Amino acid sequence: MPTVRFVKQDLTVECPVGTNLRALALEHEVDLYAFPANLINCRGRALCGTCRVKVGDVRAVSEMTAEQAKKVGWEGPDYRLACKTQVLADVEIITNPRTTKQGWTQHQTYKWMQDLPY
Numbered sequence: 001m002p003t004v005r006f007v008k009q010d011l012t013v014e015c016p017v018g019t020n021l022r023a024l025a026l027e028h029e030v031d032l033y034a035f036p037a038n039l040i041n042c043r044g045r046a047l048c049g050t051c052r053v054k055v056g057d058v059r060a061v062s063e064m065t066a067e068q069a070k071k072v073g074w075e076g077p078d079y080r081l082a083c084k085t086q087v088l089a090d091v092e093i094i095t096n097p098r099t100t101k102q103g104w105t106q107h108q109t110y111k112w113m114q115d116l117p118y
């Protein structure tokens, strides 16, 4: 069985191949969400994007789906929505990762603003 190491929590757990990462985190009381998203989130429907995590090895988790790409794809290939990610092999997970690209203007939705002449 693969092991998942939640780096910030210093917690390592085993799970069967194909386990949903969000379910695994919640089962082991890992603080997947930052406040207030721990109270208000989409409950695993890939709508809110608050369950985003950074994975140590992208080959150890399921591929980024189109719905994930909309939410976290702009941050890089090693970001995932925990609610739509399955564990395939041993992996390290960083919950609530700091973004490498600062600011909402870096989101692909707002790229057009950078081309404005004013």
Ligand code: FES
Binding pocket: 041, 042, 043, 044, 045, 046, 047, 048, 049, 050, 051, 052, 081, 082, 083, 084
């Ligand atoms: S819980 Fe909302 S996107 Fe994952």
